[in-house]
Amino acid sequence: GAVVSQHPSWVICKSGTSVKIECRSLDFQATTMFWYRQFPKQSLMLMATSNEGSKATYEQGVEKDKFLINHASLTLSTLTVTSAHPEDSSFYICSARGKLGVNTEAFFGQGTRLTVV
């Protein structure tokens, strides 16, 4: 299957700082990328959807000024957690898919574990 790569795999940052997570589609053009957050023992929660060259669409309850998403190219999307706090500690996962067609599959990155201290 297609490959989606996230970087870094894990990161520890101090409270109040910002952290950027990258999501790259390595062998296909990702028209749309999705960002999820997952707390321990819970399911994935969709945070936002981004289309290349457009502003991201955020799910209800997700602060767009805190979780900045950029999707500047067909192979790269970034999620920046601004002014991170301990409650932002979580497993962040991106997903990417190509041009929407009949049942176009989405592929997931390996996830980034963020710990805010």
Next chain:
Amino acid sequence: DAKTTQPNSMESNEEEPVHLPCNHSTISGTDYIHWYRQLPSQGPEYVIHGLTSNVNNRMASLAIAEDRKSSTLILHRATLRDAAVYYCILRDRRDDKIIFGKGTRLHILP
């Protein structure tokens, strides 16, 4: 969002078949049935999907009820590496979102 119902957890012995059920009584005619699984500390991976007919691939088989209100993911010979959370998800081909439910945590006993 169309919803699915799965058991919270299941156990199976290694090298035996596993049948993971999913109920989706409110499925619409344009919904595809997708299965993903998430191994510990990893992102989800695609397993299989189908619309009406049963489907087979190298990972698993998908059996879809005739009325499409339920489906079963079949792992023919479970290994320890199949221990994961399995998610049954309905996706409308016109909608690009993948919304995850709670899934079924599959434990494989050696």
